[in-house]
Amino acid sequence: MQIKRDDLHGPEIAAMLEAHLKDFEPHSPPESRHALDLDGLRRPEVHFYTAWEDNELLGCGAFKRLDDTHAEIKSMRTDPNHLRKGVARAILAHLIEEARAAGLQRLSLETGPMAHFAPARALYEAFGFTYCEPFGSYREDPYSVFMTRRL
Template identity: 80%
Template structure:
């Protein structure tokens, strides 16, 4: 598996992100969906990465600079054909290392609170993320879980 910083130009990426956004529709009301679309992910404060193997897109993930020391994990997604192959684990490890290398000392995230998002929450917990209060512009929401990880070495 090869993980690269991506410019979000390929059609495979657009399709994966579209599937990512559609996946939330039955599980989160519109006001509780915080995923970014393709254009939103092209913001200069966002570092976007993709995982590839043999020319096939396996998954993606990003982090967004919130301030000089705090970043937010965004758009973690594994292509449905590659679930349970370690793609999300490899991407998350890469994102944590990249955020740390960029000088961030905290990485936070928002994810869903319903059962559909339980595998994601379990993955984040396995990496040391723990529940926290809403951060940045988020507010308490029964449909959201907020988690954070200290990146100090």
């Protein structure tokens, strides 16, 4: 598996991110969905990475700088054909290392509290993320939980 910084211009990543956004529709109302679209992910404060094997897109993930020391994990997604193969684990480990290399001191994230998001929460917990209060511009929301980790 090769993980690389991505410019978000390939058709494969556009399709994966469209599926990512659609995946939230049955689980939370529009005002409680915080995933970024392609334009949001192309902003300079976002570091976006994709995982590939034999020219096949396996998954993606990003971090968005909130300030000089704090960033938010965004757009973690594994292609459904590659679940339970360590893709998300490899991407998250890569994001943590890239965030450290960028001088960040903390990573935080927002995800859902519903059963659908339990595997994601378990992954973050396994990497040392703990539950926290809303950060940045987030507010309390019954459709969100927040997690953080010091680097």
